[in-house]
Amino acid sequence: MTRNFPGRVDVAIVGSGPCGAAYARVLSERRPDLTIATFEVGPLLAEPPGVHVKNIADPAERARAQRRSEGPASAPAPAGAGEAAPRLARAGTFLLPDGYRQPGEDGLPNVAMSSNVGGMGAHWTAACPRPGGSERIPFLPGLDDLLAEAERLLGVSAHAFDDAPFAAEVRKRLSAAFDTGRTGDRQVQPMPLAVHRHEDGRVTWSGADVVFGDVTRANPRYTLFPEALVTRVRVADGRVRGLLVRDQRDGTEHEVRAERVVVAADALRTPQLLWASGVRPPALGRYLNDQSQVIFAVRLRDVEAAAGIAADPDGGPEIVRHSGVSWVPFTDEEPFHGQVMQLDASPVPLPGADRPAPGSIVGLGWFCAKDLRASDRVAFDDRERDGYGMPAMRIHYRLTERDHATLAAARAAIRRAADALGEPLDPEPITLALGASLHYQGTVRMGTSDDGTSVCDPTGQVWGVQGLYVAGNGVIPTSTACNPTLTSVALAVAGARHIGHTLAPRQG
Numbered sequence: 001m002t003r004n005f006p007g008r009v010d011v012a013i014v015g016s017g018p019c020g021a022a023y024a025r026v027l028s029e030r031r032p033d034l035t036i037a038t039f040e041v042g043p044l045l046a047e048p049p050g051v052h053v054k055n056i057a058d059p060a061e062r063a064r065a066q067r068r069s070e071g072p073a074s075a076p077a078p079a080g081a082g083e084a085a086p087r088l089a090r091a092g093t094f095l096l097p098d099g100y101r102q103p104g105e106d107g108l109p110n111v112a113m114s115s116n117v118g119g120m121g122a123h124w125t126a127a128c129p130r131p132g133g134s135e136r137i138p139f140l141p142g143l144d145d146l147l148a149e150a151e152r153l154l155g156v157s158a159h160a161f162d163d164a165p166f167a168a169e170v171r172k173r174l175s176a177a178f179d180t181g182r183t184g185d186r187q188v189q190p191m192p193l194a195v196h197r198h199e200d201g202r203v204t205w206s207g208a209d210v211v212f213g214d215v216t217r218a219n220p221r222y223t224l225f226p227e228a229l230v231t232r233v234r235v236a237d238g239r240v241r242g243l244l245v246r247d248q249r250d251g252t253e254h255e256v257r258a259e260r261v262v263v264a265a266d267a268l269r270t271p272q273l274l275w276a277s278g279v280r281p282p283a284l285g286r287y288l289n290d291q292s293q294v295i296f297a298v299r300l301r302d303v304e305a306a307a308g309i310a311a312d313p314d315g316g317p318e319i320v321r322h323s324g325v326s327w328v329p330f331t332d333e334e335p336f337h338g339q340v341m342q343l344d345a346s347p348v349p350l351p352g353a354d355r356p357a358p359g360s361i362v363g364l365g366w367f368c369a370k371d372l373r374a375s376d377r378v379a380f381d382d383r384e385r386d387g388y389g390m391p392a393m394r395i396h397y398r399l400t401e402r403d404h405a406t407l408a409a410a411r412a413a414i415r416r417a418a419d420a421l422g423e424p425l426d427p428e429p430i431t432l433a434l435g436a437s438l439h440y441q442g443t444v445r446m447g448t449s450d451d452g453t454s455v456c457d458p459t460g461q462v463w464g465v466q467g468l469y470v471a472g473n474g475v476i477p478t479s480t481a482c483n484p485t486l487t488s489v490a491l492a493v494a495g496a497r498h499i500g501h502t503l504a505p506r507q508g
């Protein structure tokens with residue numbers, strides 16, 4: 001049976017990840033008079049919509065939810081032949097099947113996306129550090145207020161693992177290696193995480209469900225449409241008019257008129273949809289930046305004795321509480337950011353049949369800030385189509401000399417951290433294939449004027465198209481090394497507030 005899509009809404013949101021959800025939440029709180037609809041190409045994984053897959057208790061159900069997030073079945077599996085490092089997709093994500101590298105360039109071999117209600121926010125690690133130094137957006141008024149609001153929406157806490165027995169020792173050792181000369185906010189500290197520690201000790205991870213919150217779920221004027229691909233944003237006479245949606249269940253197409261359209265479809269597919277809609281400002285897709293990533297695994301030295309406890313050999317799924325998650329913040333002098341976490345929450349694979357004492361092996365991940373250049377970009381091909389029938393992506397991407405120097409310094413820093421903590425499991429830190437960070441930014445960046453170097457203004461509104469907003473990591477204009485979601489949710493809050501202030505109540 002054909003689904004009923006609304007003929008008209010006040011606000012249409014494309015994408016149901018944390019940033020699209022932030023628009024729905026802020027508008028539900030501030031403007032309950034507005035009709036709002038979210039269109040999401042991926043399926044609903046579980047209730048409540050946007051839930052993090054780690055909160056799905058049954059392992060088979062969780063694995064199924066991850067597989068259902070992995071994009072159109074027509075996308076061919078990545079071959080990876082001839083790659084220096086394997087092309088690896090994290091569970092719940094799918095790699096761009098082709099076009100990820102142009103001849104003679106570095107490319108982004110591991111560039112990936114998620115298609116599901118909740119987006120990548122159903123699969124993420126939930127690290128939510130605040131940006132510092134040159135990572136911060138200098139022209140944005142009230143950035144700290146916006147970040148605080150984003151922390152509220154995501155349910156961020158730096159104290160979820162305060163009682164992790166090895167955490168204090170891990171941070172003491174990292175502090176000794178890194179804190180000299182750093183201001184307080186840039187010293188080693190617990191990583192703020194979007195997780196909730198329940199009274200019974202259980203931990204749940206925030207997905208878009210937490211951002212939506214009860215207020216959105218209870219809003220009678222709000223509707224979420226899963227398996228609904230937005231193929232066009234309708235624009236006429238410098239104003240947004242609505243969008244065209246394809247029901248993925250039966251292939252039918254539907255026009256939806258809207259006063260405001262928010263495209264929060266990730267840093268690759270937001271510019272793709274604008275391109276497909278004929279909205280093509282010069283900076284669209286440009287300044288693409290990924291955070292080059294270095295990883296290392298370390299067996300903590302003498303940790304049970306230092307923490308004064310015996311390790312629990314049957315740690316099981318609660319293992320994460322032993323060493324918590326620690327943060328070595330970005331500084332302008334050291335333009336990378338480190339996170340140190342127990343291995344069950346980290347991307348570093350454990351070698352062979354090694355069965356460590358719970359919490360005694362930590363994964364280290366260092367992320368580098370990129371040297372921003374307009375020539376690094378996602379371009380779109382009007383003749384070739386992707387698995388959804390949208391313009392195919394072509395990634396143009398190179399590391400500069402400065403990027404190589406930053407990577408070398410990050411490798412030295414992760415080695416310094418590892419030596420402070422214990423014995424590394426590998427002889428050398430591992431540099432992951434570009435794109436592995438899953439933190440792509442800059443492609444719809446904000447700026448202060450329509451000078452060709454930005455796509456939107458500080459409220460997220462696209463230059464020259466009244467009522468069209470963009471959201472997500474692509475909006476971040478600075479070069480950051482910290483995990484970007486907290487910042488992009490903060491920017492979404494600014495955009496949603498702007499809509500809330502400026503959209504007149506509907507007449508009649």
Ligand code: FAD
Nearest residue numbers: 015017018019041115119120121125126127230472483485
């Ligand atoms: P997304 O969450 O990507 O959501 C975009 C949604 O738009 C998707 O659901 C997609 O299906 C939908 N969409 C796309 N095109 C269309 C269309 N045309 N029509 C309809 N719908 C469309 N970030 C951090 O800050 N900290 C971390 O610790 C962290 N760890 C991560 C670990 C993993 C394994 C992964 C996968 C990601 C991680 N990230 C982390 C990244 C984080 O998940 C993203 O930054 C965040 O989800 C971005 O939110 P978003 O709403 O902008 O986009």
